[in-house]
Amino acid sequence: MNLLIWTLTIPLLTAGVGGLGGPPALKERTMVGGLALTFGLCLAIAGQFLGGHVPAAFDDVLRVDGLSALVLVLCGFVGLLSGCYGVGYLRRNERRGLVTPRMRREFYGLIPAYVFAMLLVAVSNNLGVLWIAVELTTLASVFLISFHNRDTSLEAAWKFLMLGSLGLGFALLGTVLLFAAGQGHLGEGMSALNWTRLVQAAPQMHPFTLRLGVVFALIGYGTKAGLAPMHTWKPDAYREAPSPAVVLMAVGMLNGAMYCILRIHLISKAAMGPEFSGGLILTLGLLSVLIAVPFILIQWNLKRLLAYSSIEHVGIMAVGVGLGAEAGVFGALLHMTYHSLAKPVALFSAGTLAQLHSSSNFKEIGGGTLGRTPVSSALLVLSAVIITGSPPFGLFFSEMTILRAGFAGLHPTATSVFLAGLVALFCGMAFQIGRLVTGPQPVDQKAPDPERFDFALGTAIVAAVLAVVSAFYLPAPLMALIRAATQVVWGTA
Amino acid sequence: MSAEAPFTIAAALLQAGGILAAAPLLKTVIKKMKARLQNRRGPPLLQGYYDLAKLLRKESVRSETASWVYAAGPRVYFAAVVAASTLVPVVVAAAPLEQTGGVLLLVGTLALGRFALATAALDTGSPFGGMGASRDMTIAALAEPALMLGLFASALAAGTMNLGVLVRGLVQQGPSWHPSDLLAFAGLFIIVIAETGRIPVDNPATHLELTMIHEAMVLEYAGPDLALVEWASAVKELVYLSLLVNLFMPIGIAMKLEPVALLVGLAAWAGKVSLLAVAVTLVESTNAKLRLFRVPELMAVSLGLAFLALAIRFL
């Protein structure tokens, strides 16, 4: 049977097992095992693709090209990481007796389901299926956000759901319009909504309908990606969701949404050249980078801080894509890869800090965490250095690639604004992380739980090692995937 | 300096010795002229030598709190000043050690001496030493730019910064009577007054500690140490005056090493220096000492003069 199908069914089964009753130990094993298997299958599929044969199923409704393969691998990787971390995370909470059976069911059920939805996004070659998959990710994450069932988590979930569904409405409209624009060249039937055909038909499409469709689709999927000004759900959701779920949102969801945006961009580019959609994407990306600056400067909450940082990064990717240069696209995809490797470290260490201090608020955590939770704090510093794009780590090189493309290309002014934003963001992050980890131990504060070397911490360390190593050495196949993806987007494939 | 090395050394020794010998006389002459202007008789002309001889014979007394720096101070000061004296053309239109450097080296060496003395003054722990050192360094720092600019003015005019070459050049091209010379001279004269610790900047004769500058700095010294300081100061003053006269009125200075020329040169030098000494005396006896915080204004004036000298010569 087709690998593709397996890749999708395995996480579904895992979700099923996790969602039903049964002993925790079993659920833990199934989740880790299932997600590991899934990741393995993702790698296998990527291997197939690189081997020259294009994995597809259901007459091309599911189809893997370079871009899909890249996103697929990254999502599978993140899924595995968050699964492992999640097990440790829940154990910690159990140790404090915070976990009800319902919670356990939701947790072990929803996380694999979420992974399933993300993978479906990555491999779907069909506008409609894509939309459905994205909707599924939304539904899966709602209850993860309201997981802790606090007032604030309900609020966050509500906001997320409202904005998300609205966005999806827009995305659906966009899809419909794209479909309409291509009518007569595509005919009826399922395959009429396939990328491959849309891109072929794009040049003959009705331009206005197409433009309208692109605009709505960008707003819609931009909401999921968290591009400003549709980013407003992000800080709340990140703050409330349990860290493993946050990782899925901040990396998997982000990549998936970016993937959708790239697809839309592709069609529009095939029809009207890169300027139209590129300009829109560039504007939204720039806006996202700039909007993140003040909120990072005045932030008081660690997890919200990271939310704004991920708004920044999606903005960076968007800018890279929007610049309308192949180097920019390559930089953006490289950035996506390195971001997927680095962000989990930040979120894991931040999550650990928050969990041990049972708060993610700077005031309540208090400064000088290096003295109390040395490993996590060190990891946090390291990851902060990485995700602020400092050399010698990967994000520096991807940002440099984007900047270079920008200064060499058509938008030097926009690029310099972008650069200014990056500088400001670095200063903000440095300030926040600095005041959190350094300084004297706070007096009159209840000691946090001791940092013991458990499964979650182990995962974080492994992730950190990977993030550091990847800076100097990306496996050749991964590089090949990034290049293939660039070709897909730049349309030289 | 290989073949003429012995000759150079001899010349250096000769000039240093000569200036060492003449310096106390200059101090006394100025004292005497001042006394005469105040209708006193004043000391005998050889008083300076008597004082030195006496001080050198006395036992040396040092503060318990002081370290070796205290003893080193006067010696380095003396050595620096004496060495500096060999960089200036005096009787002959050439400085014995002109091969080793020019204006900048001269100024630098004098600064070295000052550094040594000021440091040593801080070694006894007496507040006066500190006060003197502080004020002396302050005034020196303020004088430095004006001094440099004044010297630059003439150096740039002559196209060299080596005093020997400079003076020879001046003699060959004859007196230029350029107004900038006058301005530069005036500027440098003020500086010399300041550097040699004379009224209106400092009062060499005062015994009121709070108004002292140079004297306060050396207040703790006695015996041979004091002798060295006094002697070196005298030498310094003579060096400055010789520099001044030879830079601006190199009349009669010996161009060749012939007995006649040398004698003429010697006489001319003595005459010019004493002329300048008279000027110094007049300034001293007609002015009152300035408050410390008025001194900068004086320095500013001389700086302005020097700058003007440069400007009107080159624009």
Add this chain to the structure above:
Amino acid sequence: MTANVLTLCAAGMLVTAYLMVGQKALLTTIRLYGLQSLLLGLVAATIAIAESRPELLITAALTVTLKGILIPWFLMRTVDRIGIHREIEPFLNVPASLLICLGLTVVGYRVSTGFEQGARGVGHHLIGVALSLLLIGLFLMVTRKKAITQILALLTVENAVFLVAVGVTSGMPLIVELGISFDVILAVLVLGVLVQRIVGRFESMDVSRLSQLKG
């Protein structure tokens, strides 16, 4: 004939939207939404008959049963269970809201002129109505404070999208449409659950109170 029916239905949908803007009683608003959905179904059916496209009939049926009957019923049940029947004062008073909605309609129509006349000569009317409907729905979401009204507004947006789907494209591929409808149900269920949780915790459906998360 067909053209008139379509235009009529479209106009009717727009009217319902305006009524929703002017309306404060929750149950009426839900009924208005139901009516709107029925009209949508009618549009689909008309096109299906006029162009003899059976699969559109399925769409129509789906729309009517789902949005015309099921969802309103579900929402009414929720309202009854919670027992709150009136919308509290929205952020904007009715006249102002209506004016803004007029503006939004103008925008929608202006944009719709960009389409060529669809096969049935009413293409851009439908588009105009649909886009206005979309913007009005969004506007309702912005101004209304009750969770239920916000859901209704969201569903109005959904309706607008469907109107475009049937009006311009003569329907999406069937499977896709099924999937989408299924998703919509799911979304509504989730929303309902969430609303009940919110009410259970805040003793109110006033979502404007959900504003603890700042900065």
Add this chain to the structure above:
Amino acid sequence: MATLAAIGLPAAILVRLFAAATALALARRPRACRGAALVGSMLASLLTVTTAVEVVASGHSVEGALFRHAASGTVFDYAVTPLSAWFLMVLEVIALPVALYSVAYFSHSLAASRTAVVGVAFNVLLASVEVVFVSSDVIAFLSAWEVMTLATTALVATEHQERASRRAAYLYLVMSHVGTGCLVTGFLVLAGHAGSLSFPVLLSGRVVSGPLRDGLFVLFFVGFGVKAGIIPVHVWLPEAHPAAPSSVSALMSAVLITAGIYGLYRVCAFGLGIPDQNWALAFMFAGMLSGILGVLYALTQTDLKRLLAYSTIENSGIIVLGLGAAMMAMSLERPALATAAVAASLTHVLNHAVFKGLLFLAAGSVVMATGTRQIELFGGLLKRMPWTGLFFLIGALAISGLPLLNGFPSEWLTFQALLLGFTATPGLVRLNFPLAGALLALTSALAAACFVRAFGIGFLALPRSSSASRAHESPLLMLVPQAFLAMLCVALGLLPGVTLSALDTVVVSLPGLQTTTSMADGALGMASGVGRFDYVVPGGFGLAVLGALLFVAAVTARRATAPRQVPTWACGGEVTARTEYTATAFSKPLLMIFKAVYRPRREVDALAEVSPYFPQEVRYRAEVEPTFERYIYAPLVRAVIRGAGAMRVLQAGSLHTYLAYVLVLAVVLLVWLGGTR
């Protein structure tokens, strides 16, 4: 030798990375960790020196690739040009003794828990500086530049419990990052126009022209000026340098600023084509300002390390002033003159590194022995730490630019450059040179005053505190490096010709300059480079001074009886630490004279019960206003914070607002799309 030189640099980098890794691995055992880090560093320095010496001697660059970043396809090319080699030599001449010094210093005054971090950062820092000096590829340069910043920040924040050092570290980080931002823009715009990332192409001087060129110059000037500590972008320096461990401060003050200087040389002066006259003027004014203000602020410091930091700003100013003169000469196409100026500036780079390194190491010993940085609490240290005292004195004499030591030759050369510049420049602009000359004279004289104060108050007379009276000499391992640097001060002071002739290949390798052979007069002497305008032989003159000293000895040392030791006369009172002249008092006259700069503020409140004439106690507070901090930076920061705070309303928590954003965006885009096709 040649082969070793060929691989010297990459080998050194490897050694450093290895040393860092080992240090990290041995984190639990401070002793071994220290050893690994520092010995490794010394080894690496030796390796680098071989390359640098080889290049400077032969004048042929050594080139190669350090590392290839496959993902982004960047290759870290490096080329040890003579200029790079010169800065490398300067770096290692300091890095070697500093590493040796640190072995003992860290063991005494560094918490065991910090050893690993400091050891790693130390090596990473040096490695990055080396790469900065040699990299010939933009990305390589920028990454090394950035890593340098990060490592330095880590070292500055070593004592992160103190608020001061946290603040210093952050200030440093932010300012450097803004600077880096300017550099990235500048370099990438250049790259955009050149279509290449390699320095030889970018910095050929033919890439851009016209206003764009001027704009880029400004960007680079600011970007590198921050690191060089040029006023007004200097504010981080006096905070950061004192905060770091003293041996690291030595490194920072002596070498890190030269990274900025290197940039100014490589890009601003020789990378953008023939300099514009206004650029030269900008450099000269910046240099003058930094020189004079730097020394003026140094004069009033009572914290020894801050004092040294400010004097670093001063010297950096002198270096830039020389470079400015060179640029002026280049803009007028006067190669001989430009050569003289560049020689002056590069010589001062070396000399400043040597004596500032020496001073900071000595200061480190003092701080370690007394446990304070306050000059007012030192006193009488010369008797307790004779060697350290001697070395500090030598450094003080050198930095005051006095003959026979190495401060003199470079200031002498700078004066030459200025005077010749005056003769060479037409028009009113020339008046700028005598002005610079006068200011330079003032600067060096004030420096002399400053260090008389530092040494005299700090090391002489009576101890001013119990900690000072309990001070003791540092271990041998800390004295040897100081001795080495002190000897270097003397050697470079007496043999300026050696430095100049070593500079020859460096200067020749720079566009538009000529050989310095006319300047080096044997090993002992220097000439002004233009005719016989001026020449000096410090060594020869040194003999004269020596002779005079012998004469003194002859005159005074006849008597056998040792001098009588008596207490100092203090108007009948007893001389105690309280009657001594304080550092504050020492600089008071200058404080009053330069009121305009210092804008001093003093508060005297006397508590009198009986009558105002009989105060019970008098409190006195005086402070010098930090002009730039107060009038430029503080308002800026406040504005930013306020602005950011104002933005908070965008995320005020109301879902309706958030939805409104989407509505507005949709409407705007729809209107933008318009209707008619």
